[in-house]
Amino acid sequence: MKIQLFFVFVCAVILAGCTALQNPSHKNTQVLTDFSNPAANQAYYEFTSSPLDKPSVLTEQAEEPAASAEEASDDEDFTAENIASAYGTYGDVVVTVASHKFTLGENASRQDMTRFQKALDNGYLTALRQYRPIGFTYAMSSMGAINPLSDIEVTCKLSERSANQVGQDTCRTFFNTVARQYAQSSKGTK
Numbered sequence: 491m492k493i494q495l496f497f498v499f500v501c502a503v504i505l506a507g508c509t510a511l512q513n514p515s516h517k518n519t520q521v522l523t524d525f526s527n528p529a530a531n532q533a534y535y536e537f538t539s540s541p542l543d544k545p546s547v548l549t550e551q552a553e554e555p556a557a558s559a560e561e562a563s564d565d566e567d568f569t570a571e572n573i574a575s576a577y578g579t580y581g582d583v584v585v586t587v588a589s590h591k592f593t594l595g596e597n598a599s600r601q602d603m604t605r606f607q608k609a610l611d612n613g614y615l616t617a618l619r620q621y622r623p624i625g626f627t628y629a630m631s632s633m634g635a636i637n638p639l640s641d642i643e644v645t646c647k648l649s650e651r652s653a654n655q656v657g658q659d660t661c662r663t664f665f666n667t668v669a670r671q672y673a674q675s676s677k678g679t680k
Contacts, residue, residue, distance in 0.1 A: 582649045584625050588661040589645040591633065592669065598639035602676070606642065609671035617664040621656040625649030628664070644668070 594602045610630065618626055627647050634640035646661035 582625070582651055584627070584647050585650050585653050587646050587648050587653050587657040588665070589643055590661075590665040590668075592642045592644060592672070594639055594642060594672075596637060596640050598634075598637055600639075603639050605675040606668075606672050609668045609675060610644065612671045613664045613667035616667045617660045620663055621660045623648050623652035623656055623660045625652060626660060 592606065594606060610628070614626075614628060617623075625648050629645040629647065631643050631645075632638040632641070633643045644665070646664055648657050648660065652660070
């Protein structure tokens with residue numbers, strides 16, 4: 491008798507669960523909204539403007555760069571991106587200041603790339619310690635046609651404000667240190 495009563499109870503629970511799941515759209519949930527309150531249907535958004543001053547990359551510089559600046563070689567490309575549309579939206583943006591093409595050789599291997607990566611790390615730390623730029627980073631891409639490691643292009647990037655203050659000096663130090671460190675490490679292995 492107890493088993494039959496237990497079986498009926500289990501069947502009733504399963505049947506109740508199945509009927510509740512059959513049509514879930516008939517659930518009666520009432521959300522009380524006070525329509526007499528005029529602020530009930532308005533969302534609160536807080537928009538704060540950025541206290542940044544106008545970007546200096548987009549304006550002409552009255553001062554000429556120092557005469558000690560070296561001329562850019564054929565494999566260096568000092569550029570400035572047009573950031574007018576992004577300024578004020580995200581704050582201080584990162585711009586590409588310079589790019590440099592490094593030739594590792596036609597037969598560049600994984601060991602050469604490892605030495606080059608160590609030279610990149612050392613160059614990055616040297617420029618970072620010397621100039622302390624904000625948003626300083628670099629990007630590296632392979633440019634070789636037959637051997638992808640034969641030519642590597644490195645792009646030096648800084649925040650817009652640091653690019654105006656110490657951008658070219660930072661990138662020049664970075665590229666010179668990378669070239670010097672890689673040449674030294676290549677001499678030691680040959």
